[in-house]
Amino acid sequence: MAKYDALVVVSFGGPERPEDVLPFLENVVRGRGVPRERLLEVEAHYQGFGGVSPINQQCRDLVAALEKVVDVPVYWGNRNWHPYLADTVRQMAADGVRTAAAFATAATSSYSSCRQYIEDIARATAAVPDAPRLVKLPHFYDHPGFVAAMADHTWGALAEAGEDARLVFTAHSVPLSMAAAAGPRGGAYEAELRAASALVAAAVGKDDFDLVWQSRSGPPQVPWLEPDVCDHLEELARQGTEAVVLVPIGFVSDHMEVKYDLDTEAAAKAAELGLRMARAGTAGTHPRFVSMIKELMAEPEPAACPATCCVIGSGRPARTPATS
Incomplete structure (x- = not known):
């Protein structure tokens, strides 16, 4: 220990x-x-x-x-x-x-x-x-404590939007180069978020969910993870979805990217589309x-990350501006 x-x-x-x-x-x-x-x-x-x-x-x-x-x-x-x-x-x-x-x-x-x-x-x-x-x-994306906290908040949002609401998990979009370099073998960012989403969904009795992205801030010529949450809400509305619960799985507190990108922009988009929307709280x-x-x-002291972990091929890390 x-x-x-x-x-x-x-x-x-x-x-x-x-x-x-x-x-x-x-x-x-x-x-x-x-x-x-x-x-x-x-x-x-x-x-x-x-x-x-x-x-x-x-x-x-x-x-x-x-x-x-x-x-x-x-x-x-x-x-x-x-x-x-x-x-x-x-x-x-x-x-x-x-x-x-x-x-x-x-x-x-x-x-x-x-x-x-x-x-x-x-x-x-x-x-x-x-x-x-x-x-x-x-x-700690898959730690039972994190999952339990997020599941508890997701239950609360489902009670508000309706238990038939579509679960839509969100996380900060990053350049594809950063996503590909994440973890010692690459691809860990998206894989870990998808795993966390699956654990929370299972904890609230759902076997289907979406993982989408928010808060893109890079130049348009640089490819980032997609789809954007507002674009996804439009697609769900076209498919006849009536209610959604947004779960900010990629954030641990209700900071600016949650308050603005979800509670302001995404909420306005849902209202425009006639979607009932509730947003689950973060772990907080x-x-x-x-x-x-x-x-x-x-727990035992963790081993240090390999020097090549999360570093793109040039040896320079992929960077993204972020706000909080």
Whole structure:
């Protein structure tokens, strides 16, 4: 059993004031050639919610929930906004932490959901003298705790939309090159999300479901995973479907991509099409999800990912801008 003297939640980060939105987005896409007009478009999404991403408060809520079930101090650090991970690691070092479990708020394999967090951890610990050793906890897309939390929320959405509603699982679209490079043998991102969807569907008594994609942000000439959730809703309406439940299986909290892309855009599309739609909650602070993190800490220390995992053929990782 691995022994840790702290736990750190490692997340994406998000702005909490209107004036912070554009600097935050510039952090996210720095060096990726994203057009300015695209940044301004995404900024408008945030400003429609008062310039505040829900993700930081949801991380605070998760930390508070974890503090009730684990017997070590719980910290929190972000990739793209305050509190930055390096600052958190600096505080951990000052507090005398020597070995900590790092829980990244992403369930699956891919560059942006796993490899980049490994890089974040390495960069942060390298920047802090006498930094603690941070051990990234393993993927949890098929863990019973994650599945139970998502199934519970899916049951709630089915009660709202009707038990005959079509289950439509959603996750962040990524470039096909990133999807192909995910995992040590490739293709893990889509395969893991499909496996997680199947487990949740089975838990609510459904043997049929769809897995679709959302939040594409790349140039049109670069192929990404499809179909988009709104395009899929149009197809379901053409087929005579009357009700759908959207299950954001690729997200662990109700952050901006859930609030805008599903609760705003997809909901408007469903209303336009005359579809009854309900959206399942994310894992958030569901008790089974929180206890899952404690269970992951009790497992043997996971082996490090191979250096070639989630890296495209050129040796450079596939990258995608994302928002939270």
